Amino acid sequence: MRKLSFLVLTAALAVFVGALVLPSFSVAEEGEEEAKFKFVGEAKCKFCHQGEKNGKIYEQWQASDHAKAFESLGEAHQGDEACLKCHTTGFGEPMAAGATAKKLQGVQCEACHGPGSEYKAMKVMKSHELSLENGLVVPDEELCKSCHVAELPQECWAGADASPSFDYAEAYKAIEHHVPEEK
Ligand code: HEC
Ligand code: HEC
Ligand code: HEC
Ligand code: HEC
Structure with missing residues (x-):
């Protein structure tokens, strides 16, 4: 019983953290990709x-x-x-x-x-x-x-x-x- 609630809790936490962290992480990564090559001038x-x-x-x-x-x-x-x-x-x-x-x-x-x-x-x-x-x-x-x-x-x-x-x-x-x- 204890073990199950621990699993449920962990899973819920993972989903919660994932929802919170993943989208912002992938956005940051896209932004980085965009700015990776910059113009320096002749x-x-x-x-x-x-x-x-x-x-x-x-x-x-x-x-x-x-x-x-x-x-x-x-x-x-x-x-x-x-x-x-x-x-x-x-x-x-x-x-x-x-x-x-x-x-x-x-x-x-x-x-x-x-x-x-x-x-x-x-x-x-x-x-x-x-x-x-x-x-x-x-x-x-x-x-x-x-x-x-x-x-x-x-x-x-x-x-x-x-x-x-x-x-x-x-x-x-x-x-x-x-x-x-x-x-
Ligand atoms: C960022 C925009 C841009 C790009 C990319 C560009 N050009 Fe131009 N080109 C211009 C502009 C603006 C002028 C006019 C410059 C002036 O006289 O003030 C011009 C002028 C020229 C001229 C002289 C005018 C004429 O038509 O006789 C040639 C030749 C030329 N470009 C060839 C090229 C070639 C070949 C490429 C690709 C390998 C190229 N350009 C890419 C903007 C560009
Ligand atoms: C889509 C790209 C583009 C835009 C937008 C653009 N130009 Fe040009 N411009 C060119 C190209 C390409 C040439 C060279 C044309 C050729 O001679 O083959 C040129 C040539 C010229 C020339 C002739 C340069 C010379 O001494 O012979 C002048 C002046 C000029 N543009 C002014 C402007 C002005 C003002 C604007 C904004 C209202 C503008 N252009 C917007 C691409 C552009
Ligand atoms: C109007 C567009 C245009 C501009 C501006 C331009 N280049 Fe190029 N450049 C080309 C093209 C087109 C080629 C040939 C690409 C290919 O191999 O098919 C080329 C080729 C080259 C090569 C390879 C030459 C070889 O022997 O293979 C070098 C190096 C080079 N450019 C450097 C420069 C430098 C440095 C500048 C600025 C001072 C410059 N280019 C400005 C269009 C441009
Ligand atoms: C530290 C020296 C150095 C600087 C700075 C440099 N280049 Fe080069 N570039 C080279 C050398 C070396 C080669 C190989 C060909 C040769 O021996 O000249 C080369 C080759 C190239 C080629 C042909 C590449 C290929 O593989 O087709 C282009 C295009 C070019 N340079 C453009 C530029 C432009 C645009 C800049 C500025 C943003 C720049 N280079 C700045 C040293 C330099």
Whole structure:
């Protein structure tokens, strides 16, 4: 009799504790997963991806239209949320400590390669597999088209007759960058 009530009590307690703890635990876990990879800003990629022996990837990007995408908005629209998701990097997504909205202006490396807080470490970067596990994105046509949509807001093509069309092969050639083979 005693043993039975002990069992019943234990079971009831387990259910009670489970109901109390489990849902909040799984929510916390989801939240953690979401914020695991954070945006760090282009300055963090510069050191390792600049210079001749690294293919001048940083310099090439810095001279590109993507790097100027925030400036293009003009003062009137630089605070306009309707524009920021395509003219900045990781708008509304979790940022790493020290990475401010100012540091994420323009279409930066991470807008195409994913938030870099976990993959930017040398030992991770040197392994393609590890980089993928740590948030690296290999950009494809679909990713470009998340911003290069068929009908852009009119502000993006003021003066033209229609929203510019996006030809992936051509657009890719314009942004193509490589790490030199002999590195
Ligand atoms: C500590 C140095 C270092 C930093 C910081 C760094 N990288 Fe790298 N990255 C490397 C190295 C090394 C490779 C391997 C290729 C090579 O030798 O250049 C690499 C490779 C890559 C690749 C190709 C990966 C693959 O496997 O396909 C991408 C894309 C990349 N980096 C983007 C970035 C971005 C974006 C940032 C900033 C968020 C960044 N890297 C920061 C060192 C670095
Ligand atoms: C986060 C949004 C975003 C993503 C992702 C993106 N772009 Fe862009 N892209 C822009 C914006 C904004 C501009 C205009 C920048 C400016 O001039 O102010 C632009 C301009 C360009 C231009 C120069 C203008 C033109 O059409 O001739 C090329 C080329 C281009 N993007 C290619 C690509 C390619 C290729 C990809 C995918 C690998 C890509 N973009 C992904 C937002 C994006
Ligand atoms: C869905 C993503 C998206 C949104 C939202 C967006 N843009 Fe754009 N914008 C682009 C892309 C992509 C281009 C490059 C188009 C091209 O030339 O191929 C561009 C180009 C531009 C350009 C031309 C830059 C130049 O110098 O040639 C301006 C200016 C601009 N956008 C302003 C705005 C403003 C202002 C807003 C908000 C009202 C806005 N954009 C919202 C994606 C977007
Ligand atoms: C507009 C999108 C876009 C931006 C911005 C961008 N990249 Fe890339 N990057 C690509 C694409 C597309 C590839 C080719 C992916 C593939 O292998 O199919 C690539 C490839 C790479 C590679 C591998 C090159 C190789 O030889 O295989 C490295 C390293 C890299 N990017 C680093 C960077 C860094 C660092 C920045 C910022 C300074 C940057 N990228 C900005 C789209 C972008």
